[in-house]
Amino acid sequence: MTTSAIYRVEGGTQLRAGLKRVEGGLEDLKATHLKIAGVIAGRARTKAPQGPTGRTAASVRPGATQRASIVRAGRASLPYVPRDHYGDPPGGSIAPNPWLIDAAQETEPQWFAIYEHDIEVLIDRF
Secondary structure, three states, X not given: OOOOOOOOOOOXXXXXXXXXXXXXXXXXXXXXXXXXXXXXXXXXXXXXXXXXXXXXXXXXXXXXXXXXXXXXXXXOOOOOHHHHHHOOOOOOOOOOOOHHHHHHHHOHHHHHHHHHHHHHHHHHOO
């Protein structure tokens, strides 16, 4: 089961097409997405389920593409992280705790300001 916080930018396709014409534009957009993912990841580390080792929080990491900010958590040695986040299928014993999604929603004013500022700077370069 995949549940994620998705925010769409109206005109995003046109924005990326225009940024292709600006030297370094798409790379700058990727850098913006990485900054945003960093803000969300920082908050997610504080909201991660706290076990005795803190490995879940330590596994939270930001990532980015030209199209999206990505925050990942868990790895092969931490197979329980998705289960902690999404919960068990109906009838299971673990309830969902969507701490990554909560982190994205709680930090929205911060990352939206970053996005708005950086996009304005990129548009000014056209």
